[in-house]
């Protein structure tokens with residue numbers, strides 16, 4: 001059984017069909033890359049998997065470990081192991097990153113019937129992961145993403161991901177706005193989380209990220225559908241010839 | 251944040267209307283007949299064994315009140331009050347004593363629990379008294395490190411205050427024991443003729459607190475816990491008078507996070523503060539009166555006049571309030587900055603949900619030279635509620651160098667509520683610098699989804715975001731109260747989305 005199984009998914013936003021019969025299977029342990037032109041529906045797909053309100057699912061289904069994901073509340077999905085690193089992480093003034101991390105982590109642990117972390121345990125874990133991502137301690141004391149640079153916001157997403165240890169990581173343009181060093185740090189943070197029981201969907205426009213995080217499968221998405229799937233060499237092909245050739249396929 | 255989570259957890263275990271089991275009064279009251287007349291005013295004064303001057307004062311207020319009409323300028327809407335259909339006197343009798351926490355409705359205990367009020371304190375609040383020869387009933391239920399008994403605590407407090415020379419007692423007692431102080435200060439900040447509700451209060455006030463801090467004394471404790479345990483039955487027309495003499499300091503805490511019910515729908519309190527040279531008064535309130543049911547029926551009408559007089563040079567008065575209850579709130583804690591270099595502060599969190607109507611704010615009246623004031627107001631409107639900030643900042647002709655900073659932020663939850671900001675600014679001299687900032691925002695769907703994607707429930711997410719929004723004000727509350735208030739905020743907004 002695939003970890004994530006999407007069948008014939010049709011999704012509308014504001015009376016417009018954005019996903020149009022999308023199929024995707026992701027097995028545990030695999031890393032999938034999704035590439036595709038602006039507006040092809042990549043972020044929409046990630047939102048629908050995570051359960052963001054405002055999308056109308058008109059047809060199709062999403063199974064997560066064989067369970068109907070679309071019936072679950074977004075926080076239930078999170079507790080089941082679905083994590084989305086947002087393309088545009090929001091700011092939450094007055095709530096320190098540390099408090100937010102703790103709230104999120106404990107909410108998920110509780111939902112899974114696990115014990116909450118003790119304060120020292122929690123702090124130790126945060127320090128350790130933050131250190132490996134080059135996130136300074138004082139950033140953790142600031143409001144969530146408030147005044148963070150683009151790169152800092154992205155690192156903060158990875159920090160959260162590493163702490164909650166999800167089984168499906170969806171990373172929406174995690175490489176946008178990162179300088180070369182930050183890209184390397186973020187990529188190694190992601191690679192450290194690769195595990196046989198964990199799958200990843202990496203949405204990106206650039207092959208460069210995929211040099212650092214080598215995917216098992218690359219998908220080309222266009223107009224709300226997966227047009228072509230292949231190995232990592234597909235990313236190279238795309239870089240050479242662009243998306244035009246896939247626009248009218250299938 | 252940890253607190254918020256705990257709260258939400260606790261709230262989840264309680265699916266009943268959190269107010270259904272609030273403080274249903276156990277007071278077996280000795281009431282005066284309905285209606286208001288000179289006879290009733292005399293009756294009240296007599297019941298309280300008041301001296302003649304006090305009765306005279308009340309009667310003057312009453313006669314004045316007869317000539318006044320209810321104010322209508324506030325953005326609140328309620329059926330006309332028939333003032334002859336109300337009771338104006340009910341003798342506070344000791345509550346029926348129960349001998350064990352077991353006898354208290356478990357739902358009430360849950361409400362306390364969700365507010366995080368220690369059971370030993372619940373025992374006090376609910377009037378649990380140990381049977382003779384038995385140990386403290388609270389201790390039977392929970393392991394408490396410290397042996398706690400109300401009498402000894404109250405005695406300790408009293409002894410400590412006495413040592414410092416601080417007078418702290420019910421105002422009814424102060425009228426008899428310290429008439430010179432009461433006569434000198436009562437009505438000196440809020441005159442009997444001030445406004446309809448304050449005048450009514452002056453005629454019929456029930457009880458309240460009196461505090462006098464002598465020169466140079468720093469009051470050795472927050473006047474809080476003691477207050478919460480001992481001063482509950484102050485009635486619907488509460489009257490408080492606090493005087494900080496030269497160079498003294500006092501922090502006073504009013505109210506309670508526990509839900510409070512009252513059979514009297516109309517509440518009209520008056521609070522007067524006087525700060526002499528170099529004195530400082532910090533007054534914090536948490537108001538959680540019954541807000542009415544889910545259809546908007548019932549609920550307390552809360553018409554309050556609170557005013558502080560920075561009478562001395564370099565004096566300072568700071569109001570901090572967390573308003574979550576009442577069907578109608580009409581309340582403008584103000585500062586008269588009379589002394590040179592005096593300063594006033596107003597920090598407010600006003601939350602409205604359901605059908606609540608809040609019209610609250612402050613007045614900063616700059617009279618002395620180089621006076622400064624600061625206003626931070628956070629209004630949160632949810633449900634079908636209306637939340638208005640109404641503020642006045644004025645500088646008198648002689649108030650050179652007056653400074654004010656005002657920031658009013660409103661947060662809307664849902665689209666059936668309203669937030670309004672009504673600032674009046676008046677500078678009669680050119681050296682005044684007044685800054686005003688105002689924002690209104692909606693709680694963002696994207697922010698909520700971000701939190702929920704990370705595993706928080708809808709309620710937890712709202713609680714988190716709102717507590718972030720009000721943090722700046724929460725930090726102004728005394729520590730223990732801030733923790734409770736934070737929980738209360740989450741509870742007040744429970745069910746406001748979705």
Ligand SMILES: Nc1ncnc2c1ncn2[C@@H]1O[C@H](COP(=O)(O)OP(=O)(O)OP(=O)(O)O)[C@@H](O)[C@H]1O
Pocket residue numbers: 013014016018036037038039040041042043044045054087
């Ligand atoms: N809330 C919305 N209202 C209207 N249209 C929307 C909404 N959300 C998405 N769309 C439309 O759906 C299409 C797909 O958007 P989506 O954000 O999924 O694209 P994307 O592949 O992630 O693009 P990019 O590479 O630029 O991030 C776009 O045409 C977008 O305008």
Ligand SMILES: [Mg+2]
Pocket residue numbers: 042043044087172
């Ligand atoms: Mg996108």
